[in-house]
Amino acid sequence: MAETRSWSLKSRVALAVGAVLLLGGIVVLSVALAYGRQAAREAYDRLLLGAARDIAASITIRDGAAVVDMPASAFQMLALAPEDRIRYRVTGPDGATLTGSDAAPAPPPREGAGPVFYDGDLGDEPGRYVALTRRFAERSFSGPVRVMVGQTLRARQALARDIAGGALAVLAAAGIAIGLFAWLAILSALRPLRRLGRALARRDPTDLTPITLPMPSEIAPVLGALNGFMGRLDRQAMASRNLIGDAAHQLRTPVAAIRAQAQDAQDETDPGRRARLLSRIHARSVGLSRLLDRMLDRAMIIHRTDTAPRAAIDLRDVALEIYEALEDTPGGAAIRLDLPPGPVVVRGDALSLVEAGKNLAANALAHGRAPIRLGVARDGAAARLFARDAGPGPAAAIMDGMGARFAAHAPGGAGLGLAIAREVAQSHGGALSLGPRADGFEAALSLPRLGA
Amino acid sequence: MIRAVFIALLLLAAPARAQELVRDFGPGSATETLRLRSTTDIAVLGPVVEAFLAAHPGLRVAYEQWGSNAMYGLQAADCAAGRAGADLVISSAVHQMVDLVNEGCARPYRSALTAALPDALSWRDELWGVTREPAVMVYNRDLVAPAQVPRSRFDLLDLLRPTESPFRGRVATYDIERSGLGFLFAFADSTEATTFGGLMESFGRSGAIATCCSAEIIDGVAEGRFFVAYNVLGSYALARARHDDRLGVVAPQDYTLVLSRAAMIPRAAGQPRAAAQFVDFLLSEEGRRALEAALLIVRLEGGDGAPIELPQASETLQRPIALSPALLIVLDAHKQALFRARWRDAFPATPDAVP
Numbered sequence: 001m002a003e004t005r006s007w008s009l010k011s012r013v014a015l016a017v018g019a020v021l022l023l024g025g026i027v028v029l030s031v032a033l034a035y036g037r038q039a040a041r042e043a044y045d046r047l048l049l050g051a052a053r054d055i056a057a058s059i060t061i062r063d064g065a066a067v068v069d070m071p072a073s074a075f076q077m078l079a080l081a082p083e084d085r086i087r088y089r090v091t092g093p094d095g096a097t098l099t100g101s102d103a104a105p106a107p108p109p110r111e112g113a114g115p116v117f118y119d120g121d122l123g124d125e126p127g128r129y130v131a132l133t134r135r136f137a138e139r140s141f142s143g144p145v146r147v148m149v150g151q152t153l154r155a156r157q158a159l160a161r162d163i164a165g166g167a168l169a170v171l172a173a174a175g176i177a178i179g180l181f182a183w184l185a186i187l188s189a190l191r192p193l194r195r196l197g198r199a200l201a202r203r204d205p206t207d208l209t210p211i212t213l214p215m216p217s218e219i220a221p222v223l224g225a226l227n228g229f230m231g232r233l234d235r236q237a238m239a240s241r242n243l244i245g246d247a248a249h250q251l252r253t254p255v256a257a258i259r260a261q262a263q264d265a266q267d268e269t270d271p272g273r274r275a276r277l278l279s280r281i282h283a284r285s286v287g288l289s290r291l292l293d294r295m296l297d298r299a300m301i302i303h304r305t306d307t308a309p310r311a312a313i314d315l316r317d318v319a320l321e322i323y324e325a326l327e328d329t330p331g332g333a334a335i336r337l338d339l340p341p342g343p344v345v346v347r348g349d350a351l352s353l354v355e356a357g358k359n360l361a362a363n364a365l366a367h368g369r370a371p372i373r374l375g376v377a378r379d380g381a382a383a384r385l386f387a388r389d390a391g392p393g394p395a396a397a398i399m400d401g402m403g404a405r406f407a408a409h410a411p412g413g414a415g416l417g418l419a420i421a422r423e424v425a426q427s428h429g430g431a432l433s434l435g436p437r438a439d440g441f442e443a444a445l446s447l448p449r450l451g452a
Numbered sequence: 453m454i455r456a457v458f459i460a461l462l463l464l465a466a467p468a469r470a471q472e473l474v475r476d477f478g479p480g481s482a483t484e485t486l487r488l489r490s491t492t493d494i495a496v497l498g499p500v501v502e503a504f505l506a507a508h509p510g511l512r513v514a515y516e517q518w519g520s521n522a523m524y525g526l527q528a529a530d531c532a533a534g535r536a537g538a539d540l541v542i543s544s545a546v547h548q549m550v551d552l553v554n555e556g557c558a559r560p561y562r563s564a565l566t567a568a569l570p571d572a573l574s575w576r577d578e579l580w581g582v583t584r585e586p587a588v589m590v591y592n593r594d595l596v597a598p599a600q601v602p603r604s605r606f607d608l609l610d611l612l613r614p615t616e617s618p619f620r621g622r623v624a625t626y627d628i629e630r631s632g633l634g635f636l637f638a639f640a641d642s643t644e645a646t647t648f649g650g651l652m653e654s655f656g657r658s659g660a661i662a663t664c665c666s667a668e669i670i671d672g673v674a675e676g677r678f679f680v681a682y683n684v685l686g687s688y689a690l691a692r693a694r695h696d697d698r699l700g701v702v703a704p705q706d707y708t709l710v711l712s713r714a715a716m717i718p719r720a721a722g723q724p725r726a727a728a729q730f731v732d733f734l735l736s737e738e739g740r741r742a743l744e745a746a747l748l749i750v751r752l753e754g755g756d757g758a759p760i761e762l763p764q765a766s767e768t769l770q771r772p773i774a775l776s777p778a779l780l781i782v783l784d785a786h787k788q789a790l791f792r793a794r795w796r797d798a799f800p801a802t803p804d805a806v807p
Contacts, residue, residue, distance in 0.1 A: 071785040072643050075778040083576050085554045086777045090786075099786040123556035154576075 021175040036163030040156040051077045052149040056134040064140035081155030093143025107131035125152045179301040208234035239302040254288045293417040305427030308349040315344040315376040322357045338375025342382045345450040348428045350398040356424035359417030360443040386444035393441030478505045478512035485512045486726040489538040492521045503742040504733045520545035520632045531557035536720040540727040545632045547782035549714040560715040561728045563689040565735040572774035581712025582734040583748040586686040589702045612658040622660040622679040633670040639773045656798035710772045
């Protein structure tokens with residue numbers, strides 16, 4: 001049992017869900033980090049720009065010099081990133097620092113008059129700067145005054161982390177929810193299997209009847225296959241039982257008779273009577289051997305119907321083979337073939353069908369009135385393999401018992417032939433039909449036609 | 453006083469240094485020495501240091517008392533050179549401390565006690581506000597009738613308004629050109645309320661005196677040269693009022709600026725662990741009690757019979773000077789020049805009352 005056990009469905013689904021979550025997590029995390037970094041950069045860049053604009057707006061010209069009346073609001077704005085260090089610098093047209101720290105780096109040279117954001121160090125920490133140029137054209141002062149404002153990155157990093165962390169928390173929650181639902185789904189999906197397992201375990205070992213449990217469509221084929229398998233087992237078991245039963249029933253009397261006659265022959269001293277007795281023993285032995293053949297044939301045929309692979313066969317070939325097999329038997333020459341021009345194809349086991357048809361034809365030969373016609377016909381969606389004779393058919397009382405497993409009325413075990421034909425027909429999804437026709441009595445295998 | 457002896461001793465030991473005073477605390481046998489630089493008088497902070505050392509027997513504290521500008525310059529130079537100067541720096545010129553931290557001269561430290569500080573009193577885990585000292589008005593009880601005692605800036609304005617007011621020429625405040633603390637208070641006032649503009653104008657018209665340094669101003673009030681002194685550091689005023697009945701101290705009712713001296717551990721500190729221990733001590737219950745005894749923490753909440761005269765509902769009117777990068781504006785060259793020019797308009801001449 002342990003060797004046949006592979007990865008459980010639960011671990012497969014868990015693995016799949018885990019892989020999806022892990023991959024999704026990596027993707028979401030990297031996206032969230034990038035997004036968080038971007039969002040934090042934009043948010044705090046705006047703050048920097050706002051502060052720089054405030055400072056630029058506070059520049060006035062007094063006595064021919066630019067004076068920065070540093071606004072408190074600019075610093076309060078920068079202090080919104082409470083843990084970050086600040087560096088600022090205002091330079092005049094000649095590049096000399098008017099106020100602020102000389103250590104603030106100048107922006108990279110760039111075209112355009114808009115604000116320039118750039119990265120630069122702030123002491124030993126990395127920082128982000130903005131540079132803004134305000135141009136003066138006064139009588140006493142003319143030229144660009146540049147404002148540079150920078151900040152360290154702690155608030156940005158914290159915000160980026162917050163955003164990514166939030167995304168990750170949502171992802172983790174979603175992951176837990178997905179995992180939980182997947183788990184519940186597996187449990188619910190596997191419940192029918194477990195029910196099936198329990199139903200099988202509870203069964204009596206000899207009970208091979210089909211299991212009828214409502215199953216979801218994904219598992220129904222398994223149950224169907226299981227039921228089919230049990231059906232075959234059942235039929236084979238039944239065939240064995242029948243064989244044993246038939247053997248017991250049908251062989252006991254002839255064997256006992258042979259034994260008694262042999263005993264008589266042993267005791268007989270008169271050579272003439274002894275010879276008669278011996279010839280009777282021989283006749284009975286021949287009948288017994290024929291009966292035995294039929295029984296074994298039937299068991300073999302029933303076995304084949306479940307095991308032999310099915311192929312597309314032309315029924316006309318089957319009829320031909322039967323004809324050839326019977327041609328040499330006594331009265332076989334009276335058989336005429338009746339075949340349609342085109343192929344009549346069914347799916348089945350050729351050997352079983354030949355055997356069944358042979359039985360029907362042999363019965364017609366043995367009990368019917370010549371001429372015997374063996375033929376194939378299309379009948380709507382069905383194909384028929386029939387054996388017809390010109391007689392009226394058996395009496396109604398005999399008809400009722402026909403096709404049963406054995407029919408005592410039939411000498412030489414001929415009743416078995418019909419039973420075999422019926423089982424072959426049924427195992428091919430068809431039926432055995434017996435009945436009088438306008439021109440005589442007909443026994444036919446009616447099978448579903450392929451391509452109809 | 454003992455101080456004089458120490459001055460003499462230490463001036464001999466280190467004649468080239470610009471510190472005002474030096475004193476060693478703790479046993480000579482101690483293995484570790486914490487070098488503390490502070491603008492606070494050794495006499496004021498000394499008992500707190502001793503309380504700290506009582507709990508840390510293996511430590512010595514070498515206390516250097518400095519003027520705020522000199523200490524700022526020294527720290528900045530130490531920082532630029534990566535020199536291990538002091539292990540702990542405590543200054544009332546908090547804008548200078550903010551600048552030092554902004555320049556990356558401080559070393560971060562975090563403990564439960566520093567984390568418990570309100571946001572306004574800590575910055576980057578590198579700067580901590582350790583004291584609570586209100587900016588107060590000091591008046592002379594003999595010269596100012598109880599009904600006239602100014603309870604707020606508006607009262608002060610009203611007192612100065614009449615052209616024949618006896619208060620004309622008798623109100624003093626720090627000269628911001630000579631006192632960094634005065635500049636800080638005046639600047640905080642200017643951002644706090646529009647009253648300050650009126651006050652400056654009024655000071656100018658009434659011939660108010662701008663002079664240097666807490667001691668001189670309080671002396672002047674005690675001696676009757678000034679009736680009222682505006683924006684005096686509460687800790688000094690209360691220390692003097694404790695022994696001088698002539699002095700009354702009022703926390704202004706409209707709002708009271710509260711200064712927290714800032715402590716930082718320099719980046720290159722040689723004994724950061726001991727410095728951190730001292731910071732934790734200053735923020736602990738025991739340290740706060742010691743600071744309160746030294747009048748460096750002045751409770752403005754309730755407390756009958758307190759030496760300070762409090763307005764009602766004082767809680768909402770405290771304006772702590774937050775340790776934030778916004779204080780950097782105080783050091784801006786243009787801003788200082790502009791502010792000084794504005795100040796000069798109100799106080800055109802250096803008053804003769806001060807040396």
